[in-house]
Amino acid sequence: MDEAAAATGADPLDLRARNAIPAAAFPWRTAFGATYDSADYAALIAAARTESGWDDIAARREAAASRGALYGRGAALFTEVAGGGAAAQDEAKVTLSTVGGRAVARIETVTGGSGQSQAETYAFILARETGLDPADIELVASPSDCRLTGAGSIGSRSTVSAGSAVADAGGRLRERLLALAGLRANEAPEDLAIASGAILRRDGSPVMTLAEAVAASGGEIAVTGVKPVAATFPSGCHIAEVEIDRETGLVRLTRYVAADDSGVLVNPVVAEGQIHGGIVQGVGGVLGEGMRYDSAGQPLTGSFMDYTMPRAADVPGFITLDLPTPSPNNPLGAKGLGEAGTTGALPAVANAVADALRQIGAALPPLPCTPLRVWEAIRAAEF
Structure with a gap:
């Protein structure tokens, strides 16, 4: 969706909003036979837009440019299935x-x-x-x-x-x-x-x-x-912003907003912690985590000396917003949320890196976006 927005000159959030299912249309049966229980995508987009300062990105881009850095933002509007299972x-x-x-x-x-x-x-x-x-x-x-x-x-x-x-x-x-x-x-x-x-x-x-x-x-x-057993369909709108050092290719996550619909939260403190953990897992998948092997199939990333996981200093404070639409598929009105952070973070952070690189005509490298891969993408665009 971000690529489509860039190609057409549309605002990435507006493009998503125009294609989103209206809240009044739920429950919504998809062409593949799934029935989405409830959601309000427009509300998720609006909340994430406001809290992230989406419309003020120009000032942050200019500040980064004054430091010789690239600044990008990325969005993700997602729905996932949760709560099903093989048992009746x-x-x-x-x-x-x-x-x-x-x-x-x-x-x-x-x-x-x-x-x-x-x-x-x-x-x-x-x-x-x-x-x-x-x-x-x-x-x-x-x-x-x-x-x-x-x-x-x-x-x-x-x-x-x-x-x-x-x-x-x-x-x-x-x-x-x-x-x-x-x-x-x-x-x-x-x-x-x-x-x-x-x-x-x-x-x-x-x-x-x-x-x-x-x-x-x-x-x-x-x-x-x-x-x-009855599935639920949690959803969310996540927005990430990154700054890239043009000399080293190092990507730094500077902002992150997560607006989620996980239905009625039974334990809000635990729910927020799971969202945080999921976001960090998604950030790691985009910026560093990846298995490497030699020509014989021997793992080269066999320990945390070689396999990069995000640490506390690698992530900013997260803004998390709870915008529930109760699920009619269970008496609690709850929806699954254990994977929501990761589901939103992977595309949001990758889109942010792509947006930053797009400012100089560079292409998003294969994930993970390690400093070397990002540096090579920058050099390819410059030369």
Whole structure:
């Protein structure tokens, strides 16, 4: 899209906006049979445009030129699929018991975390449904005796699918607890509520604690929640800006704005961290990360002495914007976001490098854009 904009003299964001599906047209069935659940691409573009100072690029180009540097910007408007999987459904088992007079819960799923803070996220979901203290909720991923079904932690699906199954289990558990308390208090379950570890009447007076409810049920209550698999389609508009040293070919990322639609965020702090990590991975893929081999197929990049990964000094502070359109495909309204940062950063940063080089008629070299490759592209254009 950036190349098309350069060839036609169009503004890259305006060109994307003209080709974007309108928000009112969702759900949108594509020619390939996928059905996009929800999005507002125009809002993403507008927010990223404002926060990035898109229309003030000339001043930054001139400042860079005064230092003998090239300055470029690049955009990416993307939609990706997340939350699917090979299994027909995801299940989550919740077991409520007591320890030391307190009600505690154990969540079992077939998703295993690798840094996504699943324990905290699932605990928050269950606590919201049951009134439990999140500190009293434990996650056990894929125990050896697990008989649950699910597609695991792949494709940005953990919260969307397993998290929704946890929410379903929490709802079933809440119904069980309210029914039990209703019999004890001679009250209709719908006239009762759960909060702060107790079951309450409408006037706020307690019927029983959750620990007492567990004891009345024989010491344990177990329920299994189910979520049929259904894909979500997160989207975003990312804008990157880079400065290139013409003498060395070194590319420096100077600005980055990420406007993302990841649906309803269950854990905003974790979500922002995943966006940051994904962006850095995309930056690395464009500016340095690449495997090299000799003529016999022996890897030459076998350690981090040879394989370049971005460090903190290689990236600026990111501006992240959350513009959710809830997904109708799960009860949380969530969409997958584990790959969103990388999906946006790869094209945005590559487009920024291409835009900087375009100022002198140089072509984007093959990725990764190492200083040597960029320097060679500059020299080819100059001579």
